[in-house]
Amino acid sequence: MLLDGNIPGGPLQQKWDNHRFEMKLVNPANKRKYTIIVVGTGLAGGSASASLAELGYNVKTFCIQDTPRRAHSIAAQGGINAAKNYPNDGDSIWRLFYDTIKGGDFRAREANVYRLAQVSNDIIDQCVAQGIPFARDYGGLLLNRSFGGAQVSRTFYARGQTGQQLLLGAYSALMRQVAAGKVTMFPRREMLDLVLVDNKARGIVVRNLITGKTERHEADAVVLCTGGYGNVFFLSTNAMASNVSAAYRCYKRGAFFANPCFTQIHPTCIPVHGTYQSKLTLMSESLRNDGRVWVPKDPNDNRLPNEIPESDRDYYLERRYPSFGNLVPRDVASRNAKAQCDKGKGVGETGLAVYLDFADAIARDGQETIAKKYGNLFEMYEKITGENPYKTPMKIYPASHYAMGGLWVDYNLMSTIDGLFVLGEANFSDHGANRLGASALMQGLADGYFVIPYTIGGYLAAAALPKIDTEHAAFKEAESDANQKINKLLSINGKRTVDDFHRELGHIMWNYCGMSRNDQGLEKARSMIQELRAKFWKNVLVPGVDEDFNQSLERAGRVADFLEFGELMVIDALERRESCGCHFNEAFQTEDNEAKRDDENFAYVAAWEYTGEGQEPNFHKEPLVFENVELTQRSYK
Secondary structure, eight states: OBOOOOOOOSOGGGHHHHHHHHSOOOOHHHHTTOEEEEEOOSHHHHHHHHHHHHHTOEEEEEOSSSSGGGSGGGGOOSOEEOOOOTTOSSOOHHHHHHHHHHHTTTOSOHHHHHHHHHHHHHHHHHHHHHTOOOOBOTTSOBOOBOOTTOSSOOEEOSTTOHHHHHHHHHHHHHHHHHHTTSEEEEOSEEEEEEEEETTEEEEEEEEETTTOOEEEEEOSEEEEOOOOOGGGGSSBSSOTTOOSHHHHHHHHTTOOEEOTTOEEEEEEEOOOOOTTOOOOOBOOGGGGGTOEEEEESSTTOOSOGGGSOGGGEEOHHHHHOTTTGGGSOHHHHHHHHHHHHHTTOOOTTTSOOEEEEOHHHHHHHOHHHHHHHHHHHHHHHHHHHSOOTTTSOEEEEEEEEEESOEEOOOTTSBOSSBTEEEOGGGBOSSSTTSOOTTOHHHHHHIIIIIIHHHHHHHHHHHSOOOOOOTTSHHHHHHHHHHHHHHHHHHHHOOSEEHHHHHHHHHHHHHHHSSSSBOHHHHHHHHHHHHHHHHHHHHHEEOOSOSSSOOHHHHHHHHHHHHHHHHHHHHHHHHHOOSOBTTBOBTTSBOTTSOBOOOHHHHOEEEEEEOOSTTSOOEEEEEEOOOSSSOOOOOOOO
C-alpha cells in the first residue's frame, strides 16, 4: 500500500500559503463548540495548547509531570535554528531547507521541510515578543552561533538553557489560557489508550498517577505531543519519564508507525561511568563551536591529555572533514568517535570516550568569554565528573538522544487515524534519517504555534462529529483493556524488577541496533527481544496496588511497550537495505566508510501497521519525490 502525504500542489515556495487559503475555516463563534485534547506540554504541546485556546477552542491538556514546566523540552541546551541571516553570512530559507534535507540524508519530505524553514523566522519573532532572553551583542542585536551540518551561523540561543527559556515562554502562554478558562490542565496523568468512535479519534483513557484511578476524557480531536522513544536503549539523554507508550498505544489502534529504526545517537554526551547508571547527560552540540575533538595517535598512549603534545594528537574530524571540521552532523561525528574507540584510541577508564578540548578557544578568546557562552554546561560537567573543563578536556561519547521516527502523519500532521494529530518528536515528519542540531526546538514550536492551528481547523470544519460522552461503549472498552493490562502486570509476582528487564533490553538495542547494524546482529536482536519479552510476562515483579501512587507499575507498562516496540525497530532496520543518516548497515558503506544510500529502491518512508499481538506488521510505503534538490552522496569534506 502506498501512502498519500496529502502534499499540496504548486511551487514549493507557495505550497503552505496556498494550502492555508484553500483549507476550510471554523468561524470564531463555532470554535467554542469544539473540544480538543492535547497530550504533552513540551514545546509542541505547550505551544499547541496555548495557540488553540487563544483561537477560542476548549482545550484539555494532559502532562505526565506535576507541572508543564517539567516537560523534557526544558533539558534542551544549545539553541533553535532560523533563517534570519542576521550575521549576513549567506543564510536563507532555501539554505536552511537544503541543509535540513541533506542533513537527513534525503529521507524527508521536501514540502514539510520547506514549510519548517519558512516558519522558522516567525518562531523567533514570537519568542522575542514573549521575552525569551536570547543572547545579544553589545548593541542589543540577537546573536547566532554555528551548529553541525551548516556552514552559516543560524542558531539562536540562551547560553546552554535554550530549551528551558523557550518552554517557559510557551508555559506562560499556556497558563494565560488556563487563567482565562480556555485550557483545563490535567497534571500527573499518563495516557493509556486512544478511543475511536466511527474510526475517528474522540478521546483518551488516562491513569491518575497520584491516585491510580483510570479516567475517560472525550473530545472532537486529539493532538499527541509526547516526545520520542530514545529510552528504548535504557541509557539515554532523555528524561526518565520519556517513553513510547502513548504513541505505541495509538499504533495498536491503527496509527501507522514510520521509520522506527531512525534514532539519533548524539556525539557529545558524558560517557557511561557505572554498570547501574540510570541515565546519561547531554553536553550541548554547541560546544563543538569552540571545542576541538581529538584522541591520541597512539592507541597505547596513557598520558594525561595535557601531557600529550600536538604532534601526538589526532584531530580526526578536522582531518577527515576539512570543510566542516568539528561541526559535521551528529551521525557522522558519532560514528567517527566509535571508530576511534574501536581502534583502541578511546580515552578514560573504559576506553569509550574521546576528548573535547577548549584550550585553544580559551587562549584565543579568554575564559570569561567561553564562560558567558557555555558556563552552565561547564558547571554541570564538573559537578558530574569532578573535572574542571577549563583546565582539562571534557571526555565525551555518543549516546541515544532523539527519535526521527514516529507516528506517520500527512502534510496536515494528521495520522492514519482521522482526528489524531501528532506534533514534534512524536511524529516522523521533518528530519529524515538524521536531525541537525537545534532543529528539534524549531519543529516543536513550528508545529504548535504555526501549523496545527490551521490544519486542525480544516479537519473540524469538514468532519462529521456527533456529540458523544464518556459512557459510549468505545470508552468503556478502552478503559477495560487498560485495566486488564494493569491487573495482568500486578498478578505476575515474579522475581526480576522492571528496571532489570529494561536494562537488558537496552543492552540488546545498543549493541545490535545502535550506531551500526548488520543483518546477523539484527536477527539475533529480534530473537533476544522475543525471549526477553516472554520472560518479562512470566517473571516481572510489580509490587503495590493499582489505585495508588505506584511508580513500579508506571515503569512496568512503559517497559512492556518498549519490549514490543524494540522488535518493531529491528524489523524496520532489517527491511531498509541501505545505509542512510543514523541507520548505518555495515553492508552498505562507501570506500570512505560513509553511509551509502540506495535512492532507486529506498527513497521512501517506511510505515508499519499493527495487525495483532504476535503477528507480523503490515508494511506500507510513502514514496519520497525530490523535485527541488538533487540526490547526491552526502559529503561534509
